[in-house]
Amino acid sequence: MSENGRGQWQTRAGFIAAAAGSAIGLGNIWRFPFITGRYGGGAFVLVYILLLIFIGYPVMNSELLLGRKTQKNPVGAYKALAPGSPWIIVGFMGVLAGFVILSYYSVVAGWSLSYIFKSGAYMAAGSDAANIFVSSISSTFGGIFWHTLFMLLCIGIVYGGVENGIERWSKILMPVLLVLLLVLIVRSVTLPGAGEGLSFYLKPDFSAFSAEGFLAALGQVFFTLSLGMGCMITYGSYLKKDEDLPLDAKYVVSFDTIIALLAGFVIFPAVFAFGLEPAAGPGLTFITLPAVFSQMGAAGHIFGTIFFILLTVAALTSAISLLEVVAAYFIDEIKWNRKKATIGMGIAIWILGIFPSLGYSTLSNVKLIKGFDILDSFDFFANNILLPLGGMLIAIFIGWFWGTDKALEEANRGASTKLGASYSFLIKYVIPIAVFVVFLNSVGILG
Ligand code: PHE
Numbered sequence: 001m002s003e004n005g006r007g008q009w010q011t012r013a014g015f016i017a018a019a020a021g022s023a024i025g026l027g028n029i030w031r032f033p034f035i036t037g038r039y040g041g042g043a044f045v046l047v048y049i050l051l052l053i054f055i056g057y058p059v060m061n062s063e064l065l066l067g068r069k070t071q072k073n074p075v076g077a078y079k080a081l082a083p084g085s086p087w088i089i090v091g092f093m094g095v096l097a098g099f100v101i102l103s104y105y106s107v108v109a110g111w112s113l114s115y116i117f118k119s120g121a122y123m124a125a126g127s128d129a130a131n132i133f134v135s136s137i138s139s140t141f142g143g144i145f146w147h148t149l150f151m152l153l154c155i156g157i158v159y160g161g162v163e164n165g166i167e168r169w170s171k172i173l174m175p176v177l178l179v180l181l182l183v184l185i186v187r188s189v190t191l192p193g194a195g196e197g198l199s200f201y202l203k204p205d206f207s208a209f210s211a212e213g214f215l216a217a218l219g220q221v222f223f224t225l226s227l228g229m230g231c232m233i234t235y236g237s238y239l240k241k242d243e244d245l246p247l248d249a250k251y252v253v254s255f256d257t258i259i260a261l262l263a264g265f266v267i268f269p270a271v272f273a274f275g276l277e278p279a280a281g282p283g284l285t286f287i288t289l290p291a292v293f294s295q296m297g298a299a300g301h302i303f304g305t306i307f308f309i310l311l312t313v314a315a316l317t318s319a320i321s322l323l324e325v326v327a328a329y330f331i332d333e334i335k336w337n338r339k340k341a342t343i344g345m346g347i348a349i350w351i352l353g354i355f356p357s358l359g360y361s362t363l364s365n366v367k368l369i370k371g372f373d374i375l376d377s378f379d380f381f382a383n384n385i386l387l388p389l390g391g392m393l394i395a396i397f398i399g400w401f402w403g404t405d406k407a408l409e410e411a412n413r414g415a416s417t418k419l420g421a422s423y424s425f426l427i428k429y430v431i432p433i434a435v436f437v438v439f440l441n442s443v444g445i446l447g
Contacts, residue, residue, distance in 0.1 A: 006071060006332075007238050014167035016248055017174055018317070019226075019235050020255045024174065025318030026108055027224040028260040029311055030285045031379075033267040035216050037278035040208030041200040045264070047209070048217045052257055055434065056221045058426045059391050060232060060249040061419060062398050065411040067236025068245065073328035074230025077237070081402055090393045094230030095329045097386040099345075101229070102322040103353035104378040106154065109315035110146030110357070111137060111286055115308040119301045122290035129290035130276075133283050138364070143357040148350065150312075154319045155346035158327055159339060169317065174255075177310045181262045184307065188292055194269030200278060201268040215438050219383035224256055226321060228387030228394070234325045242414035266292070282376065285311075323349070385439075392435035399428035 009015035036044050070077040075091035082088075114136060115122075122129045136142060188194060222228040239245070267285070270292045271278050278284075293304035323346060330341035359366065359374035368377035398407045404424035412418040 008240065009238050010167060012243065012248070013171060015235075015239060015243070016251050016255075017171040018167055018321075019232065019248070019252045020174060021169075021314070021317030022226045022231060022235060022321035023224060023252055023256040023318070024177075024259050024314055026105060026112075026311070026315050027220070027318070028256065029263040029314065030108060030112075030282070032220060032224065032260040033264050034281050034284040035220055036201070036264060037268070037271070037284060038281060039210070039213035039216050040205060041268075041278070042202050042204040043206045043209040044213055044217055045201065045261075046204050047214060048220060049257070051217055051221045052225075052253060054426060055218065055391070055431055056225050056227065057249060057253050058423055058431065059222075059227050059394060060225055060253060061246055061411055061423065062394055062407065062427065063227060063230065063232035064236035064239065064245050064249060065407055066394070066398070067233040068239045068241065068243070069410045070233075071237045072233075073237070073325065073332045074233045075329050076332045077230070077233050078397070079333075082397075087393075087397060087401070090390060090397065091230060091329075093386060093390055093393075094228075094233070095326055097229035097382050097390065098231065098322045098325040099349055099352065100378055100386070101223075101382045102154075102319060102326075102349045104356040104375045105315065105319055105322065106150045106349070106353050107143065107147045107357045107375060108282070109312060109319060110143065110148075110150045112308050112311045112315060113150050114142065114146045115286065115290070116305055116312065118290075118308075119293070119304045122304065123294050123300055126291065126294045129294065130283070130287045132290070133286045134360075136286075137360040140358060140361040143361065144354060147353050147357045150316075150319070151346055151350045151353070153316060154323055155342050157316070157320050158323045158346070159342045169313070173310065173313045173317075177314055178259070178262075180303070180307055180310055181259065181266060183303065184266045184289075184292065185262060187296060187303075188266045188269045188273075191269060191273035191292070191295065193273040195272075197268035197270065197272030197278075198265075200272065201264050211441050215384055215388075215441055218388055218435065218438050222387035222391050223383045224260060225253060226318065228390035229325065230390070231321050231325050234328050235321065237328075244414050244416055245411050246415045246417060246419050388435050388439055392432050392439065395427045395431040395435070399424070399432065404428065 066077050070080040072080055074094040075088055078087040078091040121132050125132055226232060267288055268278065270288050274291050276288055290304060293300035296303060326345045327341040330336040330345060331338055356375035356378055363374060366374055368374060369380050372380060398404060404427055408419055
């Protein structure tokens with residue numbers, strides 16, 4: 001505990017592991033490949049990487065420094081720096097986003113959890129793994145059961161507090177995930193017919209790229225780095241005052257990017273090798289990878305099982321951070337104790353999650369946005385609207401209201417390589433304008 005009685009990261013590696021643990025999750029392994037497939041492959045990847053560097057990295061620094069400066073949750077942070085102003089609404093939007101994202105995140109993580117026990121089924125089905133996925137998600141009881149179990153895990157860990165558990169878990173399990181991805185890549189790229197997938201993934205074809213793809217890339221940058229909703233404000237609030245913040249941000253962004261790019265190398269060669277559809281959407285990880293495992297002989301059982309354990313753990317370290325944002329708000333601002341905040345909000349989020357969970361069975365007729373099912377609609381609303389908006393507003397807040405000089409002072413305390421004029425320029429001009437233009441497009445898409 002720090003002197004103000006809030007949690008504090010024990011070690012530098014522990015913080016990086018926890019922040020990378022928040023960043024690395026379903027967004028990297030499940031979401032990145034499926035939206036890359038949906039929006040045209042290589043061109044999407046290229047735009048995504050540029051946006052990571054010029055928008056993701058500065059916003060990551062911004063959130064961490066606001067958190068460390070104020071030692072507060074997102075609502076408390078805006079309240080502390082801009083008392084009595086409407087900026088606090090941005091903080092509330094973040095808490096709302098955490099709420100909505102976790103509700104469906106837990107549903108998808110629940111699929112992953114259930115797949116830990118399904119190696120027998122998909123190994124037998126081989127390249128027909130699609131059937132197993134469809135029957136899993138369209139089981140009313142199954143969907144709710146796994147969603148419930150995952151939420152219980154998440155509540156249990158957040159209930160335990162900041163220092164214990166999260167740090168150690170993340171430090172051990174993240175490297176293991178990396179090794180497993182590497183093994184799977186070797187299997188995937190050596191499948192007959194893998195080359196077509198590699199060229200889809202690596203060769204930018206801008207004719208397949210659209211304004212909507214740009215919006216999706218930006219949404220993905222915020223989602224994958226856990227930005228735009230105050231998650232990194234909250235994690236930054238548990239940082240020591242002399243931590244090398246820009247360097248930590250660099251590590252987190254790099255690790256996150258590496259894992260996402262590696263996931264693409266597992267998925268796309270396999271998608272093409274098995275004649276599957278790269279634009280298959282949310283099912284990609286749960287249909288394609290099992291098909292790959294089934295090609296590995298008996299070892300497939302082991303790799304498949306371990307892979308889904310790790311995917312679940314990666315999801316768990318992200319889910320924890322989502323619940324932590326919501327909980328930190330109730331703890332700091334409403335003065336609930338940790339027990340009441342995590343259990344109460346965990347249950348509320350669990351209830352909301354029942355809707356996306358039923359979106360493939362009882363509620364399969366419900367289409368909300370653009371004909372997307374409930375889960376895809378929640379995902380679109382959070383990632384293409386709430387997160388970019390939150391990211392734009394934090395840039396405007398720092399650039400035009402609080403001041404980049406104060407931000408630089410906070411970020412650069414303890415920094416080996418200091419942030420400077422390019423940070424200020426990106427925060428003041430580039431990010432607000434770029435995100436605004438993209439955002440108008442997204443409203444256009446909705447209308
Ligand atoms: N970054 C996480 C992922 O990629 C998701 C997440 C988004 C977590 C926003 C926290 C906040 O899976």
